[in-house]
Amino acid sequence: MPKKPKEPKQETHKAVKPDAEEKAEKPKKAKAAEKIGIEKAEKTEKKPSKSSKGSVQPEVNIGLVGHVDHGKTTLTERLSGKWTDTHSEELKRGITIRLGYADAVFRKCTKCKGTDAYTTKEKCPKCGSQAEFVRKVSFVDAPGHESLMATMLSGAMIMDGALLLVAANESCPQPQTREHLMALDIVGVKKVIVVQNKIDLVGKEQALKNYNEIKKFLSETPYKDAPIIPISAQHSINIDLLIETIEEYIPTPKRDETKKAMMLIARSFDINKPGSDPTKMVGGVLGGAIIQGKLSVGEEIELRPGRKIEKENKMFYEPVFTKITGIKTGGEDVNEAKPGGSIGVLTRLDPSIVKSDTLVGNVVGHKGNLPMIWDKLTLETHLLKRVVGAKRDLDVDPIKVGEILMLNVNSAATVGVVSALAKDSFKCNLKLAVCADAGAKVAISRRVANRFRLIGYGTIKA
Known part of the structure; x- marks a missing residue:
């Protein structure tokens, strides 16, 4: 049954002392970590990119899913230039544990024709001409290990489309190949491109055998007509063809900015370094995607279900209220964020209550306008x-x-x-x-x- 939340009389969990609140809102304090596409802020205020450089906020969230060690993180790096496995345990074990985020800009050469024209570089790698902006996208790198299915499902909820990676040197489908594709179907992700990776490790005969296994597997699912693109992420083979296919097959969805704002939190973290001066600390960061409406710097926001509180031996949930002190997307500061790619929302929340993804699963919106x-x-x-x-x-x-x-x-x-x-x-x-x-x-x-x-x-x- 739905529970009516109790509303605190005043803003809860402020991150800074009253005399430091002014400082906390300055861009030079918004040193967001390199997570979910938040790059370190400059000490001077940044201005959003000019229209000639394209959109500041990514337009679409594209997931990378599939069985463990099939190349999701390597492909993310080839497309975005960012290695998303940065958690210490991820580096030690060589697998993705948390959701990884990276933004990429797709460009098109005005001189090259067809597939050869697509790139992520400002200058065409084939002819050296200036490449024109096409679209900015966010990639969500989901873990493929069987024990991390809950994390993958959480990430799938904010995906507009997905790349399903299948290793050409293994039989298809592997257990999590099947499980991830079913998860995409269940949460309503309709646009899926199958990426046949690691073609550099097999001969032509094995590659064709694996391709036919993929076709047979897809024929038993709602994705029987999904494109299959052979690549080598390790050697950057056919990356241009993959970008072209993404542009043709995964369009930017129509968004409704007039609805009440709703953002799903997929990451939360403290960006202050250990031992920071308490008077110079900044509030916690919420990472995720807006699914409807829009959010702006300076607005009061609410997080539900909020925090679990115990009073008089009874447990209940209390929404958390705070203020947006900054928004970062595509590596830049913006005043307003809309539905689309991943964003980072800087707040006045006490860093201790947001660190290590503590608030993942909460929903953000304007006060009094969120679901039960x-x-x-x-x-x-x-x-x-x-x-x-x-x-x-x-x-x-x-x-x-x-x-x-x-x-x-x-x-x-x-x-x-x-x-x-x-x-x-x-x-x-x-x-x-x-x-x-x-x-x-x-x-x-x-x-x-x-x-x-x-x-x-x-x-x-x-």
Whole structure:
């Protein structure tokens, strides 16, 4: 059931002392870390790019998904120039653990023809001519490891299209190839391009065999007509063809800026260095994407469900209120952000409550204009016939009372304990509350062989 949140009498969790608030809003204090496309700010105020340089904010979010070690992060680097595995554990293990973000500018040479004209360079690498701006995009690099499916699903909620990477030197489909494609279908991502990577590691015969495996796999899914582009991310082979295909197949969606603002938080972090002078610290940063409406610097905002509070031995959620002190997108400061690519919102929030993705799953909007907070859900269910992503072919058994399920709602991942069953629906109590509209789609996973596996989806009933 939806819970009416309590509203604090004044702004909560300010990041700085009153005498330092003026300083915190200056651009020279907005030293955003190189996460979700936020580059370090200059000490002098930046002005948005001129129209000749193209749009400052990326127009579209494109996910990179697929089985572990199939080249998602390498391809992201080839397209954007940024290596998204920067977390210490990611560097040590060589796999993506958190969502990675990077922006890229697609350009087109005015002299070269066809595929050869597409590049991410300001000057055409083939003829040296100046390349014209086409579009700026954000890439969301999702983890491919089976234990990180909740993170992948959270990222999928903000994707407008996706690149499904398939390694040519392995059989297709691998478990998470199948699971990720099903996840894209469940959350409503319609535009998918299959990228047959690592063609440099196989001969022509193996490449064709793998291509036919991909075609057969896709024929059993809603993506049977998806383009298949052979590349080598490692050697930058066919990157121009991939850019051309993205431009033709994944258009910028129509956005509604007149609706009430709603931003999904996919990352949150503290950008202050250890040992910083408390009077010079800046507030926490919220990273994610606006799905409707728009947000501006100086506006008061609300985060729901907010923070879990305990009073008189009772637990409840209290929305968090703060002010936007800066917005960064495409590596630049802007006064306003609209639906489209990833952005970073600088706030007055205490850095300690946003660090290490603590606020991931929250929804941001203007005060009093966000959906309800739910700590219990009734879901109308649509279960799959087979468990997706498991190494063995398993049927999906009916949901049982007392069963623990993983639920992905917007960018939030929570656990629900089933409390009651009905025909094609069930009720559950949530471990972590969520903010969502009635009718919102929820991905449902159950524990199979010590891993949560996708078994279907539900819609929230009021």
